[in-house]
Amino acid sequence: MSQGSNFVDYVKICCRSGHGGAGSSHLHRDKFTAKGGPDGGDGGRGGHVIVKGNAQLWTLLHLKYRKHVIAGDGESGGSSLKSGKTGRDEILEVPLGTIAKNSETGETIFEITTDGETRILTDGGRGGLGNWHFKTPTLQTPRFAQPGEDGKEEWNVLELKILADVGLVGFPNAGKSTLLSVVSAAKPEIADYAFTTIVPNLGIVAYRGGKSFVMADIPGIIEGASQGKGLGFRFLRHIERNSVLLFMVPADTNRSIKEEYEILLHELREYNPEMLDKPRVLAVTKSDMLDDELQAEMKKELPTDVPSIFISSVAQKNIDELKDLLWREING
Template sequence: MFVDRVLVKVEAGTGGSGQTSFRREKFAPMGGPDGGDGGRGGDVIVRGDRNLTTLLDYTYRDAWKAERGQHGEGSNRTGRSGEDIVLPVPPGTVVRDAETQEFLGEVMEDGHTILVAKGGRGGKGNSFFVTPTHQSPREWQPGEEGTARTLELELKLIADIGLVGQPNAGKSTLLSVISAARPKIADYPFTTLSPNLGVVPLSDHRSFVVADIPGIIEGASEGKGLGLRFLRHIERTRMLAFMIPIDAEDWQAELDQLRHEISSYSTELAAKPFCVVFTKLDLLGEHYVPDIEAPGAFGKYAISAAGRMGLDVVLDAWWRELLAMRVEAEKPARDAQFLP
C-alpha cells in the first residue's frame, strides 16, 4: 500500500533531575556537596532511508517517545542521557508541525537527518550551587521536559522524469516496459491509483528514475479526480513527459489541458523542461509524429510501449536532457574554482 501522508505524535525525553548529596567518608567528616547533574533527555530525529518508498509503517504506530534522562547521583556523577529515537522516512519527505504548519525540514537523501523534538536539559545537582558564602547548598533543579508535538509527514516522490497524462494514456505500460516496475495495467480509467517509480537501465551503467503519476483530468489542480493528492509528486521531478495517446480526439486540446492543470497547480512546475510523447503508435502501424504546438518543448516523439517502437529514441533524448541539466547545475561550482 502506498501511503504518502501521515500524522505522528512525538515526544522528546525529559531531562533527569539533579541530586542533593554530601560526601560521607571516614576521614572527611566535613565533606562538601557532591550531588551530580541529571542526564539529558533523548531527542526525536527524522532520518532519510533509501530502502523505504512509503510512510506505511506510521499508520501502525503513530506515537513515539524518546527515553528520559537518568537522575544525578552522589560523588558528582551525572545521570545517563536518554537514548534518541530515530524515525526512518523515504527521501523526499517534508516534515511540518501539524498544529502550526511550521516547516521543520525536508529529507532529500539517504542519511539526511532533521531534529524534530529536542530532549529536555538535565537539572543541576547541589554541587553546582556552591559559593564561598553558601558552602552547603541543598538546592537542586528538576529536569526540563522534552519537546512534544504532532508531526505531519508528507512524501513527495523524487524522480528524474515524471510521466504526465490523462487516464489510460499508456504511462503504466511504458514504465513496465522500460523498467523492472510492475504497475497495475488495465483497459479502464484510473487503473493507477498511486504513483509508481521505476529505474530505467541504459548501456554503460547509465540509469535514471521515472515516475508514473496517476491520470490527470480537467480540474485536477482544484482537487477533482485524484487531484492534488498526486499532483504534488510531480514537483520533485527534474522534467516532465506529457503523454498523448495517438487515438485521442484532439491532440492539441489534450496537451493544452494537461499543461493548464500543471501551471494552475504550480508555476515553478510549469517551468520545468518538458517533451511531448505520443503513445500507442502500434494503432497506426507506421511511425508518425503528429504536428502539434508545444512551445519550449525539447522534443516531440512517438512510441509504442507494447510494440517496442521508438523507445530507444525517447530514452536517449531523456538521458541527453538530464545530462545537460546536470552539467548546467554543476557550472557555478566549476566557475568558482577559477575565481581569484
C-alpha cells in the same frame, strides 16, 4: 491508498520525547569530611525522537503501523558530580525526500535529502542542574537542585515526495502505466478507466551501457487537480521532485494534442509555477494506429517549444528513441 499497495507516502505519528533527569542536591560527605560542599551532579537529558535518512528505503511502509514513538527518560544526577545517563533516543529511518511536518499547523519542520542525515523531530527535556551550580560566596551549601525538564508529546506527519528522474504527466488512461510496464520491470495495474493508478508507480528503466534511470508514473491529473479536485494535490506533490517531465497525450484524444498539452501545463502552473522550469518532453502515445500521412499532418500542429516524439508502447514503436531523448534531457 489502494489495498495491496506497499507505497506509503504519508504517516502520522505521536512522538514522545524523554523527560530530563533531575539534578542532585547531594552534599559531599566522607570519613574525613563531615560538612563538605555541594557535589550533586546534573541530570541526563531526555531522549530525542530523531529522523535519519536511509538511501535503501523507498517507502514509509515500515512506519505505517507505529502510531507511538516513545524515547527514554534521562537519569537523575548523583553524588561526586556524577551526571545522570542520557535517555535513549528513538531513531526513525526514512527514505530520502521525506518531509517532516507539524500535524496541527502543517508547517514543514525539515526535509531529509541525504543518506545518513539525522535531524531531531521532537527534542528531549533538558536535565536539571545539580546543586554545585548554585554555590555562591554567601550560599555555600545549597540544598536544592533543578528538576529535569518535561519531555514533549506531539503529533507529527512524515510525507514522502518521490525522487525520480522522469515523471509521467498526462490525463488518466494516456498510456502512462503501459509505457512504464514496457520500459521497466514495474508491474502497474492497467485498465482503461480514470484513476487506475491510485499511487505512484516507480520503475527502473535500463539504458545503454548498464546505465539506468528512475521513472515515476504519477497518477493521472485531471482538469481542476490543482484546486485539489479528485485526488489532485496528493499526486501533484510527487511531480515536484522529478528532474524531467514527460507529457503524454494519446493520439486518439478528443481535443487537439496541442490543446491537451496546454491544459496539462495549465494544471502544473496553477499548482506550482516553478515546475515549468523543468525540462519537458512530449510523447504522442498510441500512435501505432496512425499511418505516415496522418502522422505528418499531426506533426505540423504539435507545440514547437518542446521536443516531441510519436510512440506506441504496445507496438514498441520509438521506445528506444524515447529513452535516448529522455537520457539527453536528464543529463542536460
